[in-house]
Amino acid sequence: MRKINASKSIVSLLFIILLFSCRNKNEESQLIKKEITTEQEKTTFDSTAVNTFLETYPLLKKYEADLKKLYQKHQYHYIWFDKEGINEFANLLYDKINNLDEEGIQMNVPYQEKLEEIHNNFDKKLKPSTETELLYSAWYLFYATNVYHGLDSEKSAATEWHIPRKKMPYISYLDSLLTNPSLINKEEKKLISQYFLLKKALQKYRKIEKAGGWKNISIDTAVNAYKIGDSATVIAQIRERLFLSEDIQNNSGSAIYDKELSKGILNYKSRRGMLSSSIISKSLLEDLNIPVSERIKTIIVNMERCRWVSEDIPKSKELIAINIPSFQLSYFKNQEVVLRSKVVVGKTMNKTVIFSAPMKYIVFSPYWNVPNSILKNEILPGIAQNENYLAEHDMEWNEGKLRQRPGPKNSLGLIKFLFPNSNDIYLHDTPSKSLFERETRAFSHGCIRVAKPKELAIEILKDDPKWTPEKIEEAMNSGKENWYTLKNKIPVYIGYFTAWADNDGTIHFYNDIYKRDELLANLLFQQ
DSSP: OHHHHHHHHHHHHHHHHHHHHHHHHHHHHHHHHHHHHHHHHHOBOOTTHHHHHHHHOGGGGGGHHHHHHHHHHTTTBOSSEETTEEOHHHHHHHHHHTTGGGGTOOOOOTTHHHHHHHHTTGGGOOOOOHHHHHHHHHHHHHHHIIIIIOSOHHHHHHTTBOSOOOOOOHHHHHHHHHHOGGGGGOGGGTSOHHHHHHHHHHHHHHHHHHTTOOOOOOOOTTOOEEOTTOBOHHHHHHHHHHHHTTSSSOOOOOOBOOHHHHHHHHHHHHHTTOOOOOOEEHHHHHHHTSOHHHHHHHHHHHHHHHHTSOTTGGGOSEEEEEETTTTEEEEEETTEEEEEEEEEEEOGGGOOOBEEEEEEEEEESOOEEOOHHHIIIIIHHHHHHOTTHHHHTTEEEETTEEEEOSSTTOTTTTEEEEOOOTTOOOEEOOSOGGGGGSSSOEEESSSEEESOHHHHHHHHTTTOTTOOHHHHHHHHTSSSOEEEEEEEEEEEEEEOOSEEEOTTSOEEEOOOTTOOHHHHHHHHHTO
């Protein structure tokens, strides 16, 4: 019994010793933190040093306002130095800046040689230096601006991007990074996930480029197309090309067009937004010959567009997104795709605008109020040639304006979806269903025609018991216009992405139908 009590006493004594030991360590840790904080609080610099600094380093003048705001907030205390010298985050920032190419940023770091000089002295426990302090703050602003925000709003608007740009709280985010430097490696919080998927694709394609890229496939002008079973030297070249882009998993080197190669062709065409067919045409060979360097440029351009999208957008409870180059609509609920539909967008002369607005109404059996431009350029010349033009197209004058009556001939089809905007763009049905089977679907006057309008209406009204699929079908075919106001507005985003990566890493490239990539590339690569 005494032995048991003795054991209990020893355990109790050890517990007490451990408790006091932990408490002492915690107190010691708190004391160290306090000493560092106190040391930093004692060390300040004159506010006029910012102006002197910018005279010495004029390339950083663009960050003047943010620099002054940052140090006014910190009362001109040093933030990049602690008791040990330059702090941990400065080292991490150096690594990030030296790997900007991984972010698809093609620009020189201002005063790179100075950055290298300071970094090489990290082990010497540098004493607080106002010049070094301000340099690191400016380099942070350079990094954050280019990686998280990208081109300024005026330049993005010049590329006809009119979706509101996100605002980056650079200064408050820096405070978080200084407290927890590892946050800089968790950038997903500041950029949409698509950015990081494209970043991985960029690494993959740069690896291909470094290895020599893919060879040019020879095109025999005497051969219009190749089909399964054909044999030719070019087939082996195509096989090698598709192996490099991982559209096929093995390269047998065979010059015979077999089923394995056919699967690769279908994979490639799917990634390019082409119609599904195993036929290898001359135009396909020309497309396969687009060099890897051009694909890399396309990825970089679209990484930049990702910077313009607020990370809160994909988190919306509901969201309808249309990507113009892919001619596709995606309807999201709780971040999951519940409907995809082909769409027809504006032709080159009537480009669909890149913008966003909340959807508020669904109109069943709509009238089509003919826009003045279409009336002048198309309808009136038609009336001049055919006196029965209005009757044949089921049109009528109404209060001095021309409109088309509801029904199967109506240019808007049987339903339209309105998100009021100054561009007068909306989603709608169409009687011209055959256009959805085309590879390139840019035929409208700017509005967006939807291949699955009824399915979209059913999904939108799914939680409203009054609007069953049967009621929706009935309203669409009633011949009488009926407006429905949505209980919850749905954000609609019309974007422009010529490269898009799936979660599994598969990257899609779409044709730049409005020639916007080159303009953006020129803005990015001239810096």
